[in-house]
Amino acid sequence: MFSYASAELEFCQRLPKVELHAHLNGCVRDGTLKELAGQTLLGGQPMCLDQLVTLTELSKSSPTLGECFALFEVLHQVTTTHAAIRRIAREALEDFAADNVLYAEIRTTPKVRPEAGVAPESYMDSVFQGIEDYYLASRKPRGKDIHVRLLLSINRQRGVGEAMETVRLAAALRERGVVGVDLTGNPTQGEWLELRPALDLARKEGLKVSLEAGEGYNPSETQAMLEWRPDRLGHCCCLNPALEQALVRSGIPLEVCLTSNLLTRAVKSYGEHRFPLYYQSGHPLALCTDDPGILNTTLSREYAIASHAFKLTQRQLVALALGAASHTFLEEEEAEELRERMKAALPRDIRFRLERESAAAASAASTATTASLAEGSAMSEDGVRPVRGQAAGGGGGGGGGGKLPPAWRRMWAQA
Numbered sequence: 001m002f003s004y005a006s007a008e009l010e011f012c013q014r015l016p017k018v019e020l021h022a023h024l025n026g027c028v029r030d031g032t033l034k035e036l037a038g039q040t041l042l043g044g045q046p047m048c049l050d051q052l053v054t055l056t057e058l059s060k061s062s063p064t065l066g067e068c069f070a071l072f073e074v075l076h077q078v079t080t081t082h083a084a085i086r087r088i089a090r091e092a093l094e095d096f097a098a099d100n101v102l103y104a105e106i107r108t109t110p111k112v113r114p115e116a117g118v119a120p121e122s123y124m125d126s127v128f129q130g131i132e133d134y135y136l137a138s139r140k141p142r143g144k145d146i147h148v149r150l151l152l153s154i155n156r157q158r159g160v161g162e163a164m165e166t167v168r169l170a171a172a173l174r175e176r177g178v179v180g181v182d183l184t185g186n187p188t189q190g191e192w193l194e195l196r197p198a199l200d201l202a203r204k205e206g207l208k209v210s211l212e213a214g215e216g217y218n219p220s221e222t223q224a225m226l227e228w229r230p231d232r233l234g235h236c237c238c239l240n241p242a243l244e245q246a247l248v249r250s251g252i253p254l255e256v257c258l259t260s261n262l263l264t265r266a267v268k269s270y271g272e273h274r275f276p277l278y279y280q281s282g283h284p285l286a287l288c289t290d291d292p293g294i295l296n297t298t299l300s301r302e303y304a305i306a307s308h309a310f311k312l313t314q315r316q317l318v319a320l321a322l323g324a325a326s327h328t329f330l331e332e333e334e335a336e337e338l339r340e341r342m343k344a345a346l347p348r349d350i351r352f353r354l355e356r357e358s359a360a361a362a363s364a365a366s367t368a369t370t371a372s373l374a375e376g377s378a379m380s381e382d383g384v385r386p387v388r389g390q391a392a393g394g395g396g397g398g399g400g401g402g403k404l405p406p407a408w409r410r411m412w413a414q415a
């Protein structure tokens with residue numbers, strides 16, 4: 001299993017963070033899952049707990065992507081009652097809030113389960129009740145507590161009819177905090193062309209759309225998705241070089257789920273992950289957990305993994321965390337408020353230390369400017385980064401230096 005220093009994790013835990021890609025049922029706590037399984041009868045028999053191995057356990061036997069999705073089918077048999085969903089929603093918020101997440105967009109697939117009296121609308125009512133339960137019990141001051149919005153998931157396996165219904169439901173629930181839809185589920189199943197009318201409808205309704213793309217290698221589908229221009233993309237870890245370039249040119253923000261990509265074998269190792277390529281290109285990125293409960297991770301842990309695997313500096317981690325607040329599906333005014341909350345929540349010692357380093361770097365750069373002007377070499381527009389040479393530090397994600405992509409440097413300068 002991948003390691004990182006405990007100091008790295010501790011630093012990442014202290015950062016205010018934004019979660020943009022988490023599946024509600026994937027957030028379920030292990031203990032909750034086992035407790036619910038104990039209360040579940042399948043065909044009159046208590047459910048067999050052996051079926052509930054977590055994906056982490058499953059990963060020891062190198063599961064296929066299909067096995068990972070089979071796990072969700074088992075999981076859904078114990079998590080789809082109204083009471084279970086309400087509890088999972090409350091606990092998911094508790095866990096994100098405890099991990100210093102200030103804003104989360106949680107996605108979930110509305111379920112139909114006649115035997116439990118569950119219909120898509122009543123399923124969503126349970127999610128809203130779980131969120132209310134969280135706020136009723138929360139002791140955090142209002143401005144410092146987690147804020148949440150929802151995306152309704154279109155499961156690519158379930159056909160366009162259900163997809164259209166999901167979009168209509170999302171549009172009807174906008175007043176209650178639904179901001180968009182996402183295309184989700186086993187990437188080897190379902191046809192993009194068949195599902196596209198539902199996504200067109202979502203766009204027409206003014207909903208935001210995130211597409212899980214390139215979680216498996218499917219270049220023609222990924223290209224079609226890029227051409228459709230969703231508001232955000234998830235994964236994109238199995239792309240060919242031409243598509244990687246197309247993604248960078250598109251500027252579409254990317255939700256990166258490192259642990260998930262490793263455990264589902266979308267990548268063989270972090271060394272093969274394309275995070276460094278996108279990071280060095282200055283592409284808008286947000287680290288996310290995907291399924292923190294069943295993957296046994298947290299958002300802080302995902303930042304610690306990125307820090308360790310891609311040699312990110314603390315400054316880069318801060319910029320990454322603050323930068324994610326610019327890729328939400330919030331209205332501009334709310335997004336601005338979130339950015340302010342994020343900046344205010346950055347621990348003072350971290351802020352002061354980075355400001356001191358900035359001042360030192362600026363003074364070193366001005367000395368270097370004088371020297372390089374004397375030598376006649378050109379400077380970049382921002383006057384900080386030499387066009388030639390690497391005086392301001394090494395590469396971004398891959399190389400381990402202190403250079404920030406320009407957009408993030410601006411973001412940090414504003415912070």
Ligand SMILES: CNc1ncnc2c1ncn2[C@@H]1O[C@H](COP(=O)(O)O)[C@@H](O)[C@H]1O
Binds near residue numbers: 023025110
């Ligand atoms: C590992 N990478 C992944 N890729 C694609 N879809 C995933 C996923 N992880 C989870 N889901 C999707 O989210 C559902 C569970 O949450 P909800 O029941 O909707 O709350 C899964 O059934 C699957 O459709």
